[in-house]
Amino acid sequence: MSSLYRDRRLYHLLIANTFSSVGTGMTLLSIPWLLIQKSGGETLFGYITLTMTIMMFILTPYTGVMIDRFSRKAILLAGEAIGFTITVAFAFMGFAGIEYQIWHLAILYASGVLYYFLFYPTLFALNQELFDRSQYKQLNGILEIQGQLATVLSGGIASILMAKVALHWILLFDVCTYLVAIYCLWKIPYHRQLRSVHHVSFWHKMTEGYRYMRAYPSLFWFLLASFMPFIGVMMTNYLHPIYISTVLKEDGSVYGTQSMMYGFGAAFAGLVIPFVIKRIGNEAAIVMNVGIYTIAITMFLAFQHTLIFYMLVVCMAFGNAGTRVARSSLMMELIPNDKIGRVDSLFRAVGLMIRVLLLSVFTGAVSLESVMIPYAILSAVLFVSLLTVLGLMKNVKKEETNMSQAM
Incomplete structure (x- = not known):
């Protein structure tokens, strides 16, 4: 663990991720509120979110192949540069006195969503590549803490600025954070050889990961069920x-404050879950945290009070983040x-397919002014996920033994 804290690459990653998360997070908090x-x-907003989800589904197999083929550092830098270019253009429009139209807000929101869509899976693969296997649990805990402190900062700053300054000032702040992130990523020492990848069909690319995982069906369903809290967060x-x-x-x-509470x-999950994993293992930690998230999302159906809302958001955050730390460690190790x-x-x-289906239903429910129906559906989905991870935990441990022997 001490060697991890002496590694300068860790600090470059933390600073880059913090600044880019704060800037983009502020923008993505401000735009939905302006739209609604x-x-x-x-x-x-529901249709915009649905459209972006479908677009990400189409792009997902290509990004997976790209991440495995090209320099992960170069991909991150390209994403930062594109985000910077789009944001600085719209900030300039605001300072020039051009009023933002709905389609302007839609493009800004889409660029931020696509930025995160590229950034996090690339960072996940880069972290596995840069650091030692023995450091994964601690590394994922540190990154979770950093990422969520950035969320606290972006939520706190956004809750203050949204009521006091125009959007172009928030975009200007976002532009500055992109520049800091680009500099820090550029300073990370990294070299990766290009790998030849045959040109194959969309469906072949889509199923490459499946062909690897089909030898371990229990692990596949276990990991898929463990993604449900994250899908729940995307829906909320x-x-x-x-x-x-x-x-x-x-x-x-209140919208900005709930982001801080999250x-x-x-x-807090990033701080304590690495220690929990050491005591009970990745699998049991996943089950525990999926359970916490499931209970929290279900409580939305019983209580509609602002203070209780904040408490449930904290519990949801702990459950989702704890699940992610344990799942990331498990995947990196195997x-x-x-x-x-x-x-x-x-x-x-x-x-993403699940999100498309849920968003289609949720958007229709919201148009009928029935926002509580989506929360009830999420509760049911999470209970199924909880039963799945609970039922498969023993089988997963057996498959992990076979995977470890094959590596």
């Missing part, structure tokens, strides 16, 4: 602004680095 304040904005990113506005009857400061809960991008893209693709 417009007439019909709730439904429009759409539902929470509407819930705050229509059910709690609160303003944008960050505190997830950061899956070869030259396949990690495609295997990870498999789970992301299936998760």
Whole structure:
């Protein structure tokens, strides 16, 4: 563990991730709130989110192959450069006095979502490549704490600025964070040889990860079920602004504050879950945290009070972040680095399909002013996931023995 803290690459990654997460996080918090304040904005935001989810599903197999083939550092730098270019262009428009239209907000939101879509799976593969196997648990805990502290900062700053300054000032701040992230990533020493990849069909790329995982069916379903809290978080990113506005009857400061509360809960998980994993193992830690998330999302159906809302957000954050730390450690330990991008893209693709289905239903429910129906559906989905991870835990441990022997 001490060698990890002496590694300068860790600090470059932490600084880059913190600045880019704070800047982009502020933008992605501000835009949904601006959209739902417009007439019909709730439904429009749902369709924008649905469109982005479908687009990410289409792109997922290509990003998996790209991550396994090319320099992960170069991919991260390219993503930062593209995000910087788009954001600085829209910031300039605002300072020039051009009023932002709905399609401007849609493009900004889409660019931020696609930035995260590329950034996190690439960072996941890069971390596995750069650091030693013995450091994975501690590394994932540190990154979870860092990421959620960035969420706290972005939520706190956004909750203050959204009511006091125009969007182009927030975008200018985002531009500055991109520059810091680019510099820090550039300073990381890294070299990767290009690998030849045959040109194959979309379906072949889509199933590369599946062909590897089909030898371990229990692990596949276990990991897939463990992604459900993350899918739940993606769904509540759409539902929470509407819930705050229509059910709690609160303003944008509550929206920003809930992001801060989420960050505190997830950061606490990043702090304690590595120690929990050492005592009970990755598998049991996943089961425990999926259970915490399931109980929290179910409680939304029983309580509609702002203070309780904050408490449930903290519990959801802990459950999702704890599950992610344990799952990331498990995948890093078991899956070869030259396949990690495609295997990870498999789970992301299936998760995106589930999100498309859920968003289609949720957008229709919200248009009928029934925002609580989506929470009930999420509760049912999470209970199925909890039963799945609980039932497969013993079989997964047997398959892990075979995988470890094959590596």
